Amino acid sequence: MxxxxxxxxxxxxxxxxxxxxxxxxxxxxxxxxxxxxxxxxxxxxxxxxxxxxxxxxxxxxxxxxxxxxxxxxxxxxxxxxVGVMLQDGGLPGSVKPLRLLQHIARLYDATDQFPALVEELGIEEFGHTAVRRLSGGQRQRVALAAALIGRxxxxxxxxxxxxxxxxxxxxxxxxxxxxxxxxxxxxxxxxxxxxxxxxxxxxxxxxxxxxxxxxxxxxxxxxxxxxxxxxxxxxxxxxxxxxx
Amino acid sequence: MSTPALRARSQAGFEIRTLLSNGEQLLVSLLLPALALVGLAVGNTPDLGAGRRIDIVVPSVLALAVVSTAFTGQAISTGFDRRYGVLRLLGVTPLGRSGLLAGKALAVVVIVALQTVVLGILGACFGWHPDPLGVVVGLLLMLLGTWTWVALALLISGVLRAEAVLAVANLLWVLFAGVGGLLLPTDKFPGAAGAILRLLPSGSLGDGLRDAMTGHFSSLAEPVVVLFVWGAAATALTAATFRWDDR
Known part of the structure; x- marks a missing residue:
């Protein structure tokens, strides 16, 4: 074998x-x-x-x-x-995190992961703020969620x-x-x-x-x-x- | 969402919502062309040539709107997507690079269609009466022009840094609108200048739409050939030079 x-x-x-x-x-x-x-x-x-x-x-x-x-x-x-979190994030500045993550979840056919990841990473509290207005740490969390959303x-x-x-x-x-x-x-x-x-x-x-x-x-x-x-x-x- | 077409359609919807919620983009795509339409419709200068003034103004403004969305808007959004790594990130999702490009292309076509409807209704309020067959021919020419101008947008946004793309795309929009043959017929420019403008994608799109929508179909061959050659050349150059990141 x-x-x-x-x-x-x-x-x-x-x-x-x-x-x-x-x-x-x-x-x-x-x-x-x-x-x-x-x-x-x-x-x-x-x-x-x-x-x-x-x-x-x-x-x-x-x-x-x-x-x-x-x-x-x-x-x-x-x-x-395969999930990917890039060093530069890869997040569009004008988009709000929840909308972006919902879109990526649809691309992976994995919308069931979305609520749990948002909660685990505390994204809800800034989920309606444009990415360009987020702190570096908040962007990191969104980028990590994008990498893991497709299991x-x-x-x-x-x-x-x-x-x-x-x-x-x-x-x-x-x-x-x-x-x-x-x-x-x-x-x-x-x-x-x-x-x-x-x-x-x-x-x-x-x-x-x-x-x-x-x-x-x-x-x-x-x-x-x-x-x-x-x-x-x-x-x-x-x-x-x-x-x- | 298991098919490439569904993923591309989802990306198009995402791009359309992003573009429509962007104030600067709406200004360039809709508000400025609408202001140009109203200004040219109610004024007497500049001279736009023979025929009803509004029937020349509306296709001219539609040509400007195509360039606003397909060139200026797309160049800037792609330049910054490239800067922020968005192209790379979406390229490694199931969407992939081809799906991303298809989604962007579909989004541009939908936005050009929306602009056309809004500007057409506004033009009708000022008495626009296009040639019925000319509208169909004009829409086909707008599709050709959209391809040509998106290819030009990707050509500059794929090699220049985002700030340079912003400056170049806005500067060219002003030049094409003012003296590029989009709003003013090329035969209103001095001999040599007019001849050069007819060989540019701006002059050919402007003249082509004006001729098509006023029913002058016999003079359409030149604009169609010029737009096709620019589109093919820009597409080939973009394929050879486009870089997915700006590092």
């Missing part, structure tokens, strides 16, 4: 922006029913590889598979199974708790954990050790376009703790550039 296919597989992906090497034979995977945190400094390639997994960018070489499908040009049935099998969350106050952050983490507990493969990018430490089942540290370490939080942290391990790994990668 063959081993089950992991929901997200990144296999030897290399990509350039002009002459700058953004991803250098990057490989990692994310299992179902687990939260995988991709941790790395700015410019390490986190957003680039997330965009490839979301179907927004095509890798130069190597392969990305999501639910055993190439996400680039994948059909609507595939997109129906996806895989969800990509790009810095889901950035800009949130401590209480809202705990609420978001609880929601992400519940999403994991129903079997979803959750992939989170973050700069925050605290977030990775508290949330992750698996951590992938990326630096200079490659994976510097991966494993459980305990495995990656070692004896020095996650923060010290992160700095030693990412500084070592930075010193080993030039990146051509």
């Amino acid at each position: 063959s081993a089950p296919v992991l929901p997200v597989v990144v296999d030897g992906v290399t990509h350039h922006y002009g002459s700058k090497l953004a991803l250098d034979k990057m490989s990692w995977s994310a299992p179902e029913g687990a939260i995988t945190c991709v941790l790395g400094p700015n410019g390490a390639g986190k957003t680039t590889i997330m965009e490839m997994a979301e179907g927004l960018r095509r890798p130069e070489s190597g392969a990305v598979r999501v639910l055993d499908t190439d996400p680039w040009g994948a059909n609507a049935a595939h997109r129906r199974r 996806p099998e895989v969800v990509f969350l790009d810095e889901p708790s950035a800009g949130l106050d401590p209480h809202a952050r705990l609420d978001v983490w609880d929601l992400v954990r519940r999403t994991r507990d129903r079997g979803c493969c959750v992939v989170v990018t973050t700069h925050s050790f605290d977030e990775a430490d508290r949330l992750a089942d698996r951590v992938i540290i990326v630096a200079a376009g490659s994976v510097a370490a991966e494993g459980s939080v305990a495995e990656v942290s070692g004896a020095d703790g996650l923060e010290d391990s992160y700095f030693s790994l990412t500084r070592a990668a930075k010193k080993s550039e030039p990146r051509k």
Whole structure:
């Protein structure tokens, strides 16, 4: 009997922006029913590889598979199974959150999720205010709801708790954990050790376009703790550039 | 909502409500063309040529309204959707990029239809009597013009930053309205200028609608060809250059 296919597989992906090497034979995977945190400094390639997994960018070489499908040009049935929270939110400024979320729920054929998510994320209180008038934290909550509204099998969350106050952050983490507990493969990018430490089942540290370490939080942290391990790994990668 | 057509229709409804609840968009799409219609209908200048004045004013204003919605409105909304990542987000939902484009196109056609009804009724209040067959031909020409101007809108909104799109789209709207042949027949401009304007999508749409709705069908070939060539060129260029994000 063959081993089950992991929901997200990144296999030897290399990509350039002009002459700058953004991803250098990057490989990692994310299992179902687990939260995988991709941790790395700015410019390490986190957003680039997330965009490839979301179907927004095509890798130069190597392969990305999501639910055993190439996400680039994948059909609507595939997109129906995948949730995405973009780093820049992707929310139209002039639209009110409740109307936007209702529309996205209809696109996913998942209007039954809508009331519970609105309540869990406290969106009702600003649901009739145009997105452009919301605080950064309120927008984050709307973007997270948009990613989860279709009950996806895989969800990509790009810095889901950035800009949130401590209480809202705990609420978001609880929601992400519940999403994991129903079997979803959750992939989170973050700069925050605290977030990775508290949330992750698996951590992938990326630096200079490659994976510097991966494993459980305990495995990656070692004896020095996650923060010290992160700095030693990412500084070592930075010193080993030039990146051509 | 399991079919691509239903998702595109839902997106069109979403876009229409968003556009109609946007005050600036209503100003450009409806209020300014309506003011132009009233101003030209009650005034005696500028000279619009032979024939009943109102029968020339209404198609001219309809041409302006097409450019307002299909070009200026669509360029600005797409430019800012691109800036805020809306195109990318909706592109990864089941709607997809093709559904998003289909929804936007349908929304523009519906809004142009609504404008046409409102401006047509307003024109009728001032005594507009279009040629009956000319109305049908004019509506077909408006569809062609809508395609051409949406393609031009996507061409600039797919490469320029949102602020630049805002400035360029508004500036061009003023120029096309004033001296582009939308409101004034191109034969009212000096020889060479008029000839150039007839080769622009503004002059061809304005002249074409005026000719069609006054029953002068024999001169429609040139505007149709000009609009088609601009539309095809803009569509091909947009397909080659459009970027879904502005980073």
